[in-house]
Amino acid sequence: MIHILVLYYSRNGSTAQMARHVARGIEQEPSCQAVVRTVPAVSPVSDAVAPPVPEQGAPYATLDDLCACDGLALGSPTRFGNMAAPLKYFLDTTGPLWIQKTLNGKPAGVFTSTSAPSGGQESTLLTMMIPLLHHGMVLSGSALSFPSDSHIQNAVSGTLYGPSHWSQHESSAHLSADCQKICHEFGHRLARIALQLRGLDLS
Ligand SMILES: Cc1cc2nc3c(=O)[nH]c(=O)nc-3n(C[C@H](O)[C@H](O)[C@H](O)COP(=O)(O)O)c2cc1C
Numbered sequence: 001m002i003h004i005l006v007l008y009y010s011r012n013g014s015t016a017q018m019a020r021h022v023a024r025g026i027e028q029e030p031s032c033q034a035v036v037r038t039v040p041a042v043s044p045v046s047d048a049v050a051p052p053v054p055e056q057g058a059p060y061a062t063l064d065d066l067c068a069c070d071g072l073a074l075g076s077p078t079r080f081g082n083m084a085a086p087l088k089y090f091l092d093t094t095g096p097l098w099i100q101k102t103l104n105g106k107p108a109g110v111f112t113s114t115s116a117p118s119g120g121q122e123s124t125l126l127t128m129m130i131p132l133l134h135h136g137m138v139l140s141g142s143a144l145s146f147p148s149d150s151h152i153q154n155a156v157s158g159t160l161y162g163p164s165h166w167s168q169h170e171s172s173a174h175l176s177a178d179c180q181k182i183c184h185e186f187g188h189r190l191a192r193i194a195l196q197l198r199g200l201d202l203s
Pocket residue numbers: 009010011012013014015016076077078079080081082113114115116117118119120166167168169170173
């Protein structure tokens with residue numbers, strides 16, 4: 001069985017919904033299982049602590065989840081054209097895995113949610129890729145297919161860099177049918193890549 005970690009942060013639910021559709025796409029591949037995890041919020045107040053288990057939604061990720069996975073789908077809302085601090089904070093704890101080359105050669109892809117149609121989708125996705133490149137991960141975007149799937153290149157539902165959702169309002173978590181499809185296909189593609197890379201030494 002191949003395990004793909006779907007690791008995301010979401011404050012208003014859009015990225016969480018994308019994660020669920022990515023997970024469904026992963027599990028469309030019979031021998032692949034999605035492991036969905038989130039990260040706690042961070043606070044400028046240094047003594048704020050998160051509850052050990054989230055009140056709802058996916059469990060918090062640990063470094064063991066990253067060690068155990070065969071691939072990674074990383075999702076974040078856009079924050080000023082970049083990933084959200086809670087996700088970056090978690091990634092900043094992965095130094096020991098970098099030293100051990102734990103993620104080296106594993107496939108990965110990224111997805112995001114923004115409130116504006118040109119709100120920095122691609123800059124967010126690109127900057128999310130950078131720590132993964134430092135870990136030696138093999139990056140995958142969305143598949144290039146046209147003319148029927150030209151919505152893939154539509155900034156309000158997806159780019160070739162990875163799925164992106166246009167939430168329009170902070171509180172709107174509804175995903176369009178296009179966006180659901182893009183997340184699904186992205187997850188399925190990542191699962192198939194993980195299957196094909198299994199057993200290959202890419203160091
Ligand atoms: C501090 C902050 C910065 C943000 N920066 C951007 C931005 O640069 N571009 C954009 O389109 N949306 C921006 N947003 C909006 C969120 O990215 C957007 O509402 C997203 O869909 C929320 O995802 P979630 O429902 O998973 O929390 C920002 C939100 C906050 C709180």
